[in-house]
Amino acid sequence: MERIRLGMVGGGIDANIGRVHRHAAWLDGAFDLVAGALSSTPEKSRASGRALGLAAERCYGSYAEMAEAEAAREDGIEAVAIVTPNHVHGPAAAAFLERGIHVICDKPLTATMEQAQALERAVRASQALFILTHNYTAYPMIRQAREMIAAGELGALRVVQVHYAQDWLARAGDSKQAEWRGDPARAGLGGAVGDIGTHAHNLACFVSGLPVERLAADLQAFVPGRAVDDNGHVLLRFAGGVRGMLWCSQVAVGHENGLSLKIYGDAGGLDWSQEEPDRLWFTPYGQPKRLLTRGGAGATAAARAISRVPGGHPEGYLEGFANLYTEAATAIRAARHGSRDLGLLPGLEEGLAGMRFITACVTSSAQDATWVTL
Amino acid sequence: MERIRLGMVGGGIDANIGRVHRHAAWLDGAFDLVAGALSSTPEKSRASGRALGLAAERCYGSYAEMAEAEAAREDGIEAVAIVTPNHVHGPAAAAFLERGIHVICDKPLTATMEQAQALERAVRASQALFILTHNYTAYPMIRQAREMIAAGELGALRVVQVHYAQDWLARAGDSKQAEWRGDPARAGLGGAVGDIGTHAHNLACFVSGLPVERLAADLQAFVPGRAVDDNGHVLLRFAGGVRGMLWCSQVAVGHENGLSLKIYGDAGGLDWSQEEPDRLWFTPYGQPKRLLTRGGAGATAAARAISRVPGGHPEGYLEGFANLYTEAATAIRAARHGSRDLGLLPGLEEGLAGMRFITACVTSSAQDATWVTL
C-alpha cells in the first residue's frame, strides 16, 4: 500500500497542534507529508518546510498558492491537514475542497457561524472528503463505551456528566497559542467553550448517541482583560429526557487535560478519563465495578480494532489521534472508487453541531443563563 | 472526666443513622447512652433499648414522654441525639430545648420551612445548645482545606465544583430508609437535593467560607412513581463572583457515597473526595500537585487536632462523625459555665441555610431553572 500524499496548512515547527497531526499521520505509516503552507509568513513557512524535509518548491507562502500548485501537479497532494487558528479553517478548506483535495481539519469548524455556513456549501459542492479532528472520539475505550451504550448495557440513559478542565490559561500570558485563542476575531466568540467545551460536547454526544437539544450556560472570564470566557458551566438537556452538565475551564489549577465523561443509565454506569484513556470503568447495576482495559479482558472488538499494543502497554493521545488519520486513509482510498463514507469519523455534521453548541452557550450566557434551543 | 449522659430519639437497632450516632458518641469515650425513644412504636422502642443495654424505665414510648421524664430525673440526660425522619426533627428538638437539654440533630434541619422557623424560635428561646450533624465538615482534611483557603493559599477563589453521587435509589425499592425519603410529608419537598445535595451545599460553603447567593436548579425524578427528585443539577453563584456547580444524584450507578469537592483560585486548586477522606490534593499554581495526608507531612494543626492515629492508618466516616460528637462534648461542658460557643460545629444558621438551599432548588426547578436568590 502506497502512502497517501499529505499537505499541511499551518503547523510550523513551533506549533503544537501541527506536530500532533504529523505524528498522527506518520504513526501507522499511512501518509507522507510532501507539501506545506506551514506559517502565515512565507519565510517561516519555508524554514519549517525545510526542517521537515519538504522539497523546496513545495513549501508554499500561502494556502491559496499551495492549493493551486498542488492541484496542478501529477504527484500533487491527495489530502491536506488544516491546523491554523479557527478563522482560517473555512476559507482554507474551501480552497482545497473545490479542487477535489480531501481535507482533515482541526476543530472547531470555523470561528463564526457565517464561515461555517460557507464551509458547509463548499463541502456539499465537493466530491472530496471533509474530516474534523474531534480526536477524543477515536480512543479505543471511547469507541467501546459508545458500542456498549448502543447495545443497551447501560439500559435507558438518564444522566451525562462531562468535564474538560485545564489550567494553562489560569493567568494572563503571551504564548502564541494563548494569544489567538483569546481573540474573538480569530478564535470566535467562545473561549474555553470553543476550544475545549466543544470537545466535551462532541464526546458526550458521540458516546451517548444523543444530541443536546437545549442548554443553559453560565460563562465567565476570570482573568482580567480576557475578551472570551475561560470557564463555563452548562446545564444540558439531551434528546429523550436525558439530563447533563458540562463544565469546561482553562483556569482550574491542578488540571492538565482533565477531560472526563460519566454516563448513567438505569442498568449501569460508565466512567472514563482522558488522562488514563486505556481504562473504562463499568458498573452494572448491583454488581461490582469493573475495570475494562484496551487490549485486556474487558476490551470489545471495537476497541481491539484500533489498538496497536497489548493491554498494559499504554496507548495515549497520539495513538488516539492517529486512529483518526488511519481511518481517514482508509476513507480516502475508498473515495478513489467513489465512496463518501466516513464511518465513525467526525465531519461536517459534527462541526456544525459544535458551532451551534458554542453559539448557544454564548447566547444563553448573555441572557443570564436562560435556556436556548440548539 | 465523666461521660455526658445522652439520650436518643429514633435510631432503633435496625436504623442505620442511629447506629452511626452511637458509634460517634462512643468512639472517644465522651458519652454514655442512657435513655431512648428509639422507635415510633413504643414496643419496638423498648426492644431496641434493651438490646442497647438501656435501663427499662428509660426506654420511652415517645420523645415527649422522654423529654418530660428525663428532665425530671436528677441523673437525667444532658443531651439528646435526634435521628428520626426529617419531619420529626423540629418538634422533637423543641421538646428538649425548652427543658434545657442540648440537642444534636441530624440534617436537614426540618422537612419544611415552617418547621424550620418554629425550630429557630425554640433554639433562640433556649439556653441549651443546638448542633446539626453536617458531619462531613469534621473530616480533618476538610478542616485543613478550609484553613488553607482562609489563609489565602488558593488566592482569590474562582470556581467551586461539588458533587454527591450515590446509586442506592437507582431503582424503586421498599427499604425503610428509602421509603420515608421519598415521601414529601416526611422528607420535605427535596429528595436527593434535601438528603445529600444539602450536604454538598453545606460543605462547599464551609470550606470556601462563602455563601451561595443565587442558584438555578434543574431537578429530575428518574425513577417512575417517585414523588421527589432523585437527581439535580445546580448552577451556583457564590458571594464575591465565585461560580460553581453542584450535582447530586441517587441514581448514578457506580457511586456509593461519592461526595467530592474541588475549589480553584488564582493561586491554587484543592481536590478532596469523601471516599478517601485522609487525602487532600493541593496544586499551587505552576507547581507539582501535592498529596497532603491526615497525620502526614502535609497535615496542618487543624487536621492534627482532630486526628487519632498516625498517617497511613486510615480514619473514616465514623471518626469524622465522632469529631462532631467530641467537639459537642467540649461545647456542652463549657455550656455548664454559660458558654454558648459552638466553635466550628454546625448549628441553627447552617440548618437554615440548608433549608433555603433546598427551597431555592425546588422553586427554581419548578420555574424551568430560573435564577433564585437565597
Next chain:
Amino acid sequence: MERIRLGMVGGGIDANIGRVHRHAAWLDGAFDLVAGALSSTPEKSRASGRALGLAAERCYGSYAEMAEAEAAREDGIEAVAIVTPNHVHGPAAAAFLERGIHVICDKPLTATMEQAQALERAVRASQALFILTHNYTAYPMIRQAREMIAAGELGALRVVQVHYAQDWLARAGDSKQAEWRGDPARAGLGGAVGDIGTHAHNLACFVSGLPVERLAADLQAFVPGRAVDDNGHVLLRFAGGVRGMLWCSQVAVGHENGLSLKIYGDAGGLDWSQEEPDRLWFTPYGQPKRLLTRGGAGATAAARAISRVPGGHPEGYLEGFANLYTEAATAIRAARHGSRDLGLLPGLEEGLAGMRFITACVTSSAQDATWVTL
C-alpha cells in the same frame, strides 16, 4: 448487655498504641475502661488514669499491683489490654492469666523466644483467654479475601507478595516510640521485621490459609548506629509449593503505613492495601478486574458481618481494630459459660508463629540469607 470491665497495662495518654486500644474498645460500646497501670512510673500512671476518668484507687503503679488488687475486687476487671514495650508482654500477661483475667495483648508476642515459651505455659495453664492484636486480620475485606481463597475462587495458590513499608524511622530520632523499638532488650532481636514484618507475615498466612515453612532473609540497618534492622527482604516458601516475598521497611521514604498483600492462584488474583482497606481488587483469570467494596455489591457475608456503615462511607484502622475488641467481647461472654473458642481472633498460636518468623529472619540474615526452616 452490660459492658465488660477492662483494665490497661501501658498506654499512658501520650502513648499512641494505648489510645488505639481504647478507641477500639469503646467504638462499639462493648467495654468500659475502669483500671490501669498506664505507665512504668507510678506517678505518670496515676496522672494518665485521672485524665481518662479512672477512679483514683484503680490507677495502679505496676501491673503486678493491679493484677492482685483487681482480682480481689468484686467488680474487678474481667479483661486487660497489654500495650507495653514487647519485653513486658510476657510477664504482665502471665500475672493476669494466672488470676483468671482475660488478656488482650499487643504484638509481637514477646521480646524473646524464652519469654514466649514462658507465656505459652501461662496461657495453657489458665482458663482465661489470650488474644493477640494482629489487627489487620480484622479488616472486613481481609476476612473476605480469606473466605474467597478458602472457597477456591483463586484456584490453586501460587504466589504471595506482601509488603509493609513505612518511613518514620528513615532517620535517627528520639521519640519514645522509636527509642524502645531500637533496643533489642525491649523490642527483641528484630527491628522492622519484628515491628511490622511480623504483621505482614501474619496477614499473608491468615489470608492464604498457609504457613510459611522456610525463609531466607536479608536484613539491613541503614540508619547509622541502629542496633536492629530497619529494612528486610525475605524469600518465602509456604506449604504446598506456594512461593512469596516479604518486604518490610521503616526507611522507605514516601510510605506511611504501606501494608499491601497480593495473592495469585491459577484461577485469579487478589490485591489489597491497608491504606484503602475497604477495597479489594479481584481478577478472575481472563476477566476484567473487579473492585469489591466493604458494604458494596462485592461484599460477602464475612465482610458485612463486621461492617458498621454503608459502602462508600469509609471505615478505617480503628474500625478494624475495634472488630477484634468486639469479637473479644463476644468470646469473653462465651467464656463465662466455659467456652475457649476464639473464632477468627489471633491468639497464642499466631503469636508463636510470629516469634518463629522473627527468629528465623534474624538467624537467616546472620548466615548470609541461607534458608531456615520455621
Next chain:
Amino acid sequence: MERIRLGMVGGGIDANIGRVHRHAAWLDGAFDLVAGALSSTPEKSRASGRALGLAAERCYGSYAEMAEAEAAREDGIEAVAIVTPNHVHGPAAAAFLERGIHVICDKPLTATMEQAQALERAVRASQALFILTHNYTAYPMIRQAREMIAAGELGALRVVQVHYAQDWLARAGDSKQAEWRGDPARAGLGGAVGDIGTHAHNLACFVSGLPVERLAADLQAFVPGRAVDDNGHVLLRFAGGVRGMLWCSQVAVGHENGLSLKIYGDAGGLDWSQEEPDRLWFTPYGQPKRLLTRGGAGATAAARAISRVPGGHPEGYLEGFANLYTEAATAIRAARHGSRDLGLLPGLEEGLAGMRFITACVTSSAQDATWVTL
C-alpha cells in the same frame, strides 16, 4: 532531513513486536522501512513485505540473503531492526554489523552466553552501531528519575524494589509468542526472568546508576510442563551497599504489564509504574508526596526533551519506544561522520549485563537460591 532507510528481520504482520518497532520507527518520521526478511519462511516473509508496501525485490527469504543484497545496493538499508526469537539475534546482528549496517536489536541480547560472546566480538569488530531496545529506559519520567538520583535528590540510595508482573502465561497456551518463549533452545535458559526480569534489572540499574553485584534467585515454573521459569523472586545487592528485590512473573493474574520501580534514599523516595508512565511520584523526606508529570510543572529538561505533547495528553509505550528510534536516528546520522556515541541508548554493555543477570538467576536458583556474583 532525509529519512533513514531501515530493514527488518522478523516482524511479519502477525508478530506483535515487529509491529511495535515499525510504529516506533515511523512516529517521528525518522525512518522509512524499505526491506525485510520478515519471517522464517520465505513465502510468509514476502506476503508480509507486500502488505507493508515493500518493493518485491526487497522482501527477502532470509536475513543472510538480505544482508548481502542490501549491502550491495546503492540505496541499501543503513540500519536493520532485529525482532526475531532470541536465538537468532546474535547471528543476524553479526551478518549486518560485518557489512557496516547499524543494528537495532530486541532484548535480551541472545539466547546463550556463547552467542553473546560471539556477538560481542562482532560489535567490537564493526564500525556500525549496535543498539538494544531496552525501551523502558526511554520513557521521559524514567529519564527524569535517573537525573534526579544522579543529582542527589534522593540522597544516599538504600533500597530498590522492582517488579514486572504479567498474567498472559498463567495457563498453558499455544500462541506463537508463548511457544518460542517456553523453548530454552530459542529463548535461552530464562523464562520470565529472561523475557521481563531482564527489563526490570536493566531499568533498576539505569535509574539507580548502580550495577547489581550479587543476587540470590528463587525461580519457579508453575504451569505444568513448562520448561522455563514463569515466576522469579530475586534478592539483589547493588554496588555501594544498596539492597533490593526483583519480582518477575508471567502468572500473576490481574497484571497486564505491571512494571514498577521504587527507589529510596535517605533524602527521598521515587515511585513509577509503566502502566502510568507519565507520572513520577516523588517524596522528599518529611514533605508531602508530589506528582511530577511529563510536560507538567514537575518535568525537568530531560523529560521535556523527549516529550511530544503537552502534559495531560498521555504518551505511552510507543512514544517511549519511538524515543529510542529517534535517538538511534540521531546517533546514525552522527555515525556518518565517525561518531560512535550512543548517548543514553542501551547497547552491548547493557546486553551483556542482562545476560549475566539471567545466567546468575538460573545458576542461583539451581543451587537453592545461594548468592551468585555477577
